[in-house]
Amino acid sequence: MNARGILTTVALPALAIVLALVVAAVVMILSSPLIDGELNLTLPITAYAALARGAFGSFNALVQTLVSATPLILAGLSVAIGFKAGLFNIGGQGQFLIGAVTAAAVGANLASASPLLAIPAAVLAALVAGAVYGFIPGFLKAFTGAHEVVTTIMLNYVAIYFVAYLITGPLRAAGASFARSPDVGAAALPILIGRNGHLGIIFALVAVPIAWWVLYRTTLGFEIRTVGANPDAARYAGMSPRFLVILTMSLCGLLAGVAGAGEILGISGYMPAGYSTNVGFDGITVALLGRSNPIGSLFAGLLLGAMRAGSGLMQIQAGVPAQMIDVLQGVILFFLAAELVVRYVFRLRATRGLGAELQTVSRSYGSQTAP
Amino acid sequence: MDFILDLPVIGILLQFVAYLVQVLIQNAALIITVSTPIGLGALCGFMNERSGVVNIGIEGMMIVSAFAAWYASALMVGVLPSAAGPLGVTLPLLVGLLAALATGVLVSLVHAWLSISVRADQIISGTIINIVGLGITGYLGLLISQNSPPSAGNFNDLTVPGFVLDVPVLGWLANTLLDHGPITLSMLVLVVVLQVLLYRSRWGLRTRAVGEHPRAAETLGVNVIALRYRNVLLGGLLAGLAGAWFTIEYGNSFQSGMTGGRGFIALAALIFGRWTPLGAVGAALLFGFADALGTGIRQIPPPGDLGVVLSAIPPQVFSALPYIVTIIVLAGVVGRSTPPAADGQPYEREAKAT
Numbered sequence: 001m002n003a004r005g006i007l008t009t010v011a012l013p014a015l016a017i018v019l020a021l022v023v024a025a026v027v028m029i030l031s032s033p034l035i036d037g038e039l040n041l042t043l044p045i046t047a048y049a050a051l052a053r054g055a056f057g058s059f060n061a062l063v064q065t066l067v068s069a070t071p072l073i074l075a076g077l078s079v080a081i082g083f084k085a086g087l088f089n090i091g092g093q094g095q096f097l098i099g100a101v102t103a104a105a106v107g108a109n110l111a112s113a114s115p116l117l118a119i120p121a122a123v124l125a126a127l128v129a130g131a132v133y134g135f136i137p138g139f140l141k142a143f144t145g146a147h148e149v150v151t152t153i154m155l156n157y158v159a160i161y162f163v164a165y166l167i168t169g170p171l172r173a174a175g176a177s178f179a180r181s182p183d184v185g186a187a188a189l190p191i192l193i194g195r196n197g198h199l200g201i202i203f204a205l206v207a208v209p210i211a212w213w214v215l216y217r218t219t220l221g222f223e224i225r226t227v228g229a230n231p232d233a234a235r236y237a238g239m240s241p242r243f244l245v246i247l248t249m250s251l252c253g254l255l256a257g258v259a260g261a262g263e264i265l266g267i268s269g270y271m272p273a274g275y276s277t278n279v280g281f282d283g284i285t286v287a288l289l290g291r292s293n294p295i296g297s298l299f300a301g302l303l304l305g306a307m308r309a310g311s312g313l314m315q316i317q318a319g320v321p322a323q324m325i326d327v328l329q330g331v332i333l334f335f336l337a338a339e340l341v342v343r344y345v346f347r348l349r350a351t352r353g354l355g356a357e358l359q360t361v362s363r364s365y366g367s368q369t370a371p
Numbered sequence: 372m373d374f375i376l377d378l379p380v381i382g383i384l385l386q387f388v389a390y391l392v393q394v395l396i397q398n399a400a401l402i403i404t405v406s407t408p409i410g411l412g413a414l415c416g417f418m419n420e421r422s423g424v425v426n427i428g429i430e431g432m433m434i435v436s437a438f439a440a441w442y443a444s445a446l447m448v449g450v451l452p453s454a455a456g457p458l459g460v461t462l463p464l465l466v467g468l469l470a471a472l473a474t475g476v477l478v479s480l481v482h483a484w485l486s487i488s489v490r491a492d493q494i495i496s497g498t499i500i501n502i503v504g505l506g507i508t509g510y511l512g513l514l515i516s517q518n519s520p521p522s523a524g525n526f527n528d529l530t531v532p533g534f535v536l537d538v539p540v541l542g543w544l545a546n547t548l549l550d551h552g553p554i555t556l557s558m559l560v561l562v563v564v565l566q567v568l569l570y571r572s573r574w575g576l577r578t579r580a581v582g583e584h585p586r587a588a589e590t591l592g593v594n595v596i597a598l599r600y601r602n603v604l605l606g607g608l609l610a611g612l613a614g615a616w617f618t619i620e621y622g623n624s625f626q627s628g629m630t631g632g633r634g635f636i637a638l639a640a641l642i643f644g645r646w647t648p649l650g651a652v653g654a655a656l657l658f659g660f661a662d663a664l665g666t667g668i669r670q671i672p673p674p675g676d677l678g679v680v681l682s683a684i685p686p687q688v689f690s691a692l693p694y695i696v697t698i699i700v701l702a703g704v705v706g707r708s709t710p711p712a713a714d715g716q717p718y719e720r721e722a723k724a725t
Contacts (some may be wrong), residue, residue: 027507031514034511034514034515034518040581140698143704144701144702146698146701148640149638150639150642150701151698151701151702153635154639154698155638155694155698155703157632157691157694161687161690161691161694162691164690165688169685249429281498281501285502288495320508323506323510323627324510325506326502326505326509326510327506327507329506330502330503330504330506331503331517333499337491337495
């Protein structure tokens with residue numbers, strides 16, 4: 001990788017993060033009258049200090065960062081692999097929920113079995129369920145041309161109601177004071193480090209090299225990247241864009257499904273009725289920040305995981321709501337897109353960078369036809 | 372044997388069709404009301420996509436405008452006199468409406484700039500708007516609700532005189548089309564106006580040309596960039612109106628994420644409506660119908676066998692109905708619905724010789 005490559009891969013995301021922190025600080029100062037009753041210029045310092053302590057301040061904080069990063073890394077990989085194939089998977093949330101509820105259901109049924117059976121069964125079931133839920137938009141795109149941007153968003157809402165039905169209906173734990181699934185018992189992931197560093201962390205850390213290997217060292221990965229860069233060229237080369245679209249979307253769903261399983265089996269141990277997650281949009285930020293690259297997604301996931309981990313302490317010590325992290329993420333994305341803005345302002349020729357693969361997404365949206 | 376087994380099924384199906392018609396007739400006004408944000412959102416998408424700009428940020432534009440309408444009008448309570456005029460219009464509510472419109476235009480300006488001038492990826496631009504919109508309104512909404520601000524109330528529905536309502540058919544029609552707040556009424560007017568303008572005005576011809584073949588339009592002297600900017604900003608007004616509907620017409624307070632994906636359903640309505648105003652709003656009404664059906668079955672289940680069957684279906688199925696309908700519609704219709712040819716393609720004025 002030449003110097004310019006390193007610059008665009010590391011320096012620009014870093015710059016985007018710094019600028020986003022500045023913008024978020026301004027938002028905090030402007031909104032400080034609502035928090036402290038008066039304009040507080042030092043609020044961002046207090047907030048960021050608390051955020052850093054919550055994310056890195058102790059061994060348990062570091063473990064919490066890893067735990068928070070786990071679903072983000074997996075969701076980021078899910079979105080990144082989609083990007084590589086020219087697909088925009090906004091359905092991470094739905095795939096995550098379907099994986100989570102499947103893990104909860106299988107775990108509840110195997111609660112008193114041996115962990116050696118219960119854990120693999122619950123995780124595998126979640127993985128398959130997530131893949132099936134990713135298969136649906138892939139199939140619809142391949143054979144009817146229904147664009148995955150819209151269908152995956154719709155499937156997110158369908159998943160929310162499906163989970164609500166299961167948890168308040170057939171999967172409801174008898175005797176629980178609120179609607180929730182039964183405890184997963186033996187299927188609970190063992191704690192490996194610290195207070196809550198569960199086995200799911202390993203899933204994420206293993207998924208990264210596997211995803212990288214599949215994308216860059218296998219024929220399948222080559223075909224996925226080709227269909228994303230140029231569907232027509234892929235077709236002429238004898239690849240089947242339809243098959244690749246379906247397979248890639250299934251892989252996206254699989255990764256998000258594993259993330260769901262990790263959260264249920266590793267953290268809560270059951271699934272409550274109103275389980276909500278932001279993991280779909282978070283995954284988009286992670287994938288874009290990581291330049292649609294698995295290794296990049298790992299670091300981006302760790303960074304956003306640290307923000308999530310620290311947001312609790314930020315809320316307690318500085319009174320800044322944890323929703324600030326959502327704002328931060330959006331602004332980071334804005335400044336990443338601003339890479340193009342910089343080129344625009346200085347009239348630089350566009351090079352292949354952020355959004356190059358995504359142009360396939362926009363183009364395919366314009367054509368709305370089956371590949 | 373099969374014939375006999377099928378009979379009750381056919382009976383229930385017939386009952387179901389009759390029930391659908393009944394729901395449609397009894398709830399026609401309600402269906403139009405709940406379809407308003409989807410319809411206005413779809414019109415916003417229409418303005419964008421007909422001139423070649425994809426906008427998946429409608430959801431974000433709507434939530435930010437909803438927040439702006441709510442907060443601006445709440446700030447004005449006690450500051451401005453709040454004597455209500457016709458349709459429950461008060462000065463604070465008007466300020467809220469203006470704030471929503473201005474916000475819609477402002478957010479659209481970001482989208483227009485990113486996707487037209489900067490030529491950033493339009494889907495990414497929309498995603499940024501969605502994430503920032505949901506994030507910032509969630510953040511500020513939480514902080515503001517802690518201080519429990521006053522509510523400026525909301526617009527009232529138009530009152531149709533009783534003697535009109537007594538007239539058969541006409542009364543029902545008047546009730547269906549007129550018994551609404553100003554925002555819903557404006558949607559009903561806007562859809563007709565836009566439909567006529569699209570096919571009968573210079574603006575409409577130019578917009579269609581820019582969406583289909585910008586290069587050719589430019590050759591004929593149309594300023595592609597300017598027209599796209601103007602249309603995206605006008606679309607922002609419509610998204611602002613849709614947002615205001617949530618907090619100063621249908622409801623009177625703001626909740627985080629209250630747009631509930633209607634901005635995305637609007638996109639599907641636009642596709643289903645084949646990128647025309649009438650089609651898009653018609654599709655929005657279909658989604659409103661699915662919504663009303665779900666609510667209707669939950670509250671007043673139909674009598675007889677049908678009621679037994681429908682009541683046995685979990686309520687979440689009906690809640691999910693609009694979204695499922697959207698997917699089915701997209702899958703079934705997309706192949707036969709052709710978008711503007713230049714949709715999603717950034718336009719570069721001077722093509723570099725390559």
